[in-house]
Amino acid sequence: MNSVVEDPLLVAKRRNQLTLAAITLFSREGFHKATVKEIAEEAGVSPGTRATPTPQPRGGSNS
Numbered sequence: 001m002n003s004v005v006e007d008p009l010l011v012a013k014r015r016n017q018l019t020l021a022a023i024t025l026f027s028r029e030g031f032h033k034a035t036v037k038e039i040a041e042e043a044g045v046s047p048g049t050r051a052t053p054t055p056q057p058r059g060g061s062n063s
Contacts, residue, residue, distance in 0.1 A: 017043040 005011050021043035025034040040047040 014045065014049060017045060018049070 005014075018039060022034065022039050025038055025042055029038070037047045040049060043049075
């Protein structure tokens with residue numbers, strides 16, 4: 001089951017939490033030693049929480 005969060009502010013907040021946690025862990029443990037579970041724990045979110053890229057609307061010269 002996929003869950004979609006439609007609140008762009010909440011999505012941005014979670015993405016920021018995960019990014020900062022990842023940077024902290026990468027600095028402390030190294031990129032190759034950090035796991036998704038550890039990043040989630042550092043961020044204070046469930047390991048199932050992922051900051052996935054949101055599809056961008058097509059347009060302009062790339063369409």
